[in-house]
Amino acid sequence: MSASIFDEIHRAPLLSDQVDKRELTSVIRECQYAISSGIAGDVVEFGCYVGTTSIYLAKLVQSPRELYLYDSFDGL
Numbered sequence: 592m593s594a595s596i597f598d599e600i601h602r603a604p605l606l607s608d609q610v611d612k613r614e615l616t617s618v619i620r621e622c623q624y625a626i627s628s629g630i631a632g633d634v635v636e637f638g639c640y641v642g643t644t645s646i647y648l649a650k651l652v653q654s655p656r657e658l659y660l661y662d663s664f665d666g667l
């Protein structure tokens with residue numbers, strides 16, 4: 592399943608220019624590593640903007656683990 596997430600990042604256009612594919616791949620790889628290492632807990636993205644990273648985190652984070660997304664929507 593995870594390989595398909597990376598394939599999708601490679602193939603699909605991103606929702607915004609707030610993150611590039613190299614950065615996004617790195618975030619998802621690290622999150623995948625944390626999950627597969629058995630680290631307990633939920634996943635939180637602070638500053639999700641329009642969800643460019645969030646949609647891939649949502650593919651990775653599975654129940655009962657929760658994904659929380661926050662943004663001030665005030666910009667940087």
Ligand SMILES: C[S@@+](CC[C@H](N)C(=O)[O-])C[C@H]1O[C@@H](n2cnc3c(N)ncnc32)[C@H](O)[C@@H]1O
Nearest residue numbers: 609610638639640643644662663664665666667
């Ligand atoms: C570079 S964008 C985030 C890009 C996003 N992570 C992505 O993958 O597309 C930074 C976001 O952080 C939010 N932000 C900045 N300071 C914040 C704060 N103190 N609390 C919550 N959100 C904040 C901004 O509104 C903005 O949407």
